[in-house]
Amino acid sequence: MNQPAAQRSAWTLRPESRILVASNRPRLASTFVEHLRREIPSVPVLLMTAPSATELEAAFTQELADTSTPVAALVVLGGDGMVHIGANVLAGTEVPAPVPLGIVPVGSGDDFVRSLGTRQSRRQRRDMAAAAAKLANSLRTGSLREVDAMQVxxxxxxxxxxxxxxxxxxxxxxxxxxxxxxxxxxxxxxxxxxxxxxxxxxxxxxxxxxxxxxxxxxxxxxxxxxxxxxxxxxxxxxxxxxxxxxxxxxxxxxxxxxxxxxxxxxxxxxxxxxxxxxxxxxxxxxxxxxxxxxxxxxxxxxxxxxxxxxxxxxxxxxxxxxxx
CATH class of the missing domain: 2.60.200.40 (Tumour Suppressor Smad4)
Known part of the structure; x- marks a missing residue:
């Protein structure tokens, strides 16, 4: 499947902002966050966890509502369930300012990433250093792709x-x-x-x-x-x-x-x-x-x-x- 070219936007990564990362894979997430902090040392990276998807979604929403420190990006590490959480936070609630979604696909299905045309091999998906480097580059260059969603x-x-x-x-x-x-x-x-x-x-x-x-x-x-x-x-x-x-x-x-x-x-x-x-x-x-x-x-x-x-x-x- 051919992947559409990324769009360069006016959105830029600001040093005074922060990056939120959430995952249901704590060990992989900790490794990913460690690498991402090395890639972008000037921007704080916050790893968020919660006992349930509902509580994690609520925590994300609360963080986004705090305008004292802008959120540069919301990053989900996991499968389609984590993408579902990120989408509902960004498109299903009132977000103070546009926030892009980053996806680190390490789920067993990853059907949304398949539809994007970007799914990699299992070995590549488990390489958290490469995933962090790729995401950091997207953050620096403002490389975005706009996609539709469904309201059900x-x-x-x-x-x-x-x-x-x-x-x-x-x-x-x-x-x-x-x-x-x-x-x-x-x-x-x-x-x-x-x-x-x-x-x-x-x-x-x-x-x-x-x-x-x-x-x-x-x-x-x-x-x-x-x-x-x-x-x-x-x-x-x-x-x-x-x-x-x-x-x-x-x-x-x-x-x-x-x-x-x-x-x-x-x-x-x-x-x-x-x-x-x-x-x-x-x-x-x-x-x-x-x-x-x-x-x-x-x-x-x-x-x-x-x-x-x-x-x-x-x-x-x-x-x-x-x-x-």
């Missing part, structure tokens, strides 16, 4: 999602995979799917979609999967929505019709490369907003449980500036 709302509240919102079989499998401690990454999702497949049934959806021209279409359908995508990947490398772009100001609504076991066996291996999208089992359309209603279903976003359907998903163009 329901009776339970609202969250920012960067990758894919799942409201179908993918959500059920995601829930199963999250409960497994082993195996890691993509294999966990495959195991979850294998355990759930025979009990999975097509679902009835009520859908309302708004296209780029503002035209609204409403319909009902029965489907095996319904996903709203900003990125292409879920489940640790399944390229479920291969046409999705992170910076086109649009979302992709992907729907897979009901499949029998034979059809699924043919389609599933193609999902990893995205070749399934060329078959008649899947439809895809570009939208700016979509509402999905289906009974007894928890929506997932970035691999995290959001809340019960119905949900409304709206694109937020250029919501996040990434350090690249």
């Amino acid at each position: 709302s329901g009776a339970w509240g609202s969250r920012i999602v960067m990758g894919i919102v799942s409201v179908g079989v993918d959500a059920i499998v995601n829930q199963r995979a999250n409960a497994l401690r082993f195996p890691p990454g993509q294999a966990k999702y495959v195991v979850g799917l294998a355990r759930e497949f025979r009990s999975l049934k097509p679902r009835t959806y009520r859908i309302e979609a708004t296209d780029a021209a503002g035209s609204v279409t409403q319909w009902s359908t029965t489907a095996w999967l319904a996903s709203v995508a900003n990125g292409q990947y879920l489940g640790g490398g399944m390229r479920i929505i291969p046409d999705a772009l992170l910076d086109d100001g649009l979302l992709d609504l992907g729907i897979i019709r009901p499949l029998n076991l034979r059809e699924f066996a043919t389609l599933f291996p193609r999902i990893f490369s995205g070749r399934h999208a060329s078959r008649d089992a899947m439809t895809n359309q570009r939208v700016t907003q979509v509402a999905l209603e289906t009974p007894n279903m928890t929506a997932f976003g970035d691999g995290e449980a959001l809340g019960p359907a119905p949900v409304s998903v709206t694109v937020i163009p250029r919501a996040i500036s990434l350090l690249v």
Whole structure:
């Protein structure tokens, strides 16, 4: 996948500012912070931890609200869950001034980074000295890439999602995979799917979609999967929505019709490369907003449980500036 060229911005790293780093990998994070402090000795680097994602998000928000010492960047070290936290702090709350997001991807899935086209080998991802040097260079040069985000709302509240919102079989499998401690990454999702497949049934959806021209279409359908995508990947490398772009100001609504076991066996291996999208089992359309209603279903976003359907998903163009 070709990575768009980084944008040079008017944003600059100021010596009187500070850098916030958060991670759920304390040993790797400590090593990374040590290297980053050597790379940029003039700027304080604060390593933040908390017992839960909710508390970490709250701590980030509190730090950003303190305008006595500006925040130069928010850096998350981990997987898609950490990206989810960073995005909700920067795009889901009132931030006093624009703050870029840095990502050090050391998760088992890293689907958002896959969509960016920047995922490296496991050995490269574990090299914290190289990661710190790369981030420091981006900070010095103001090398940024602006990407879209999704605002997902329901009776339970609202969250920012960067990758894919799942409201179908993918959500059920995601829930199963999250409960497994082993195996890691993509294999966990495959195991979850294998355990759930025979009990999975097509679902009835009520859908309302708004296209780029503002035209609204409403319909009902029965489907095996319904996903709203900003990125292409879920489940640790399944390229479920291969046409999705992170910076086109649009979302992709992907729907897979009901499949029998034979059809699924043919389609599933193609999902990893995205070749399934060329078959008649899947439809895809570009939208700016979509509402999905289906009974007894928890929506997932970035691999995290959001809340019960119905949900409304709206694109937020250029919501996040990434350090690249």
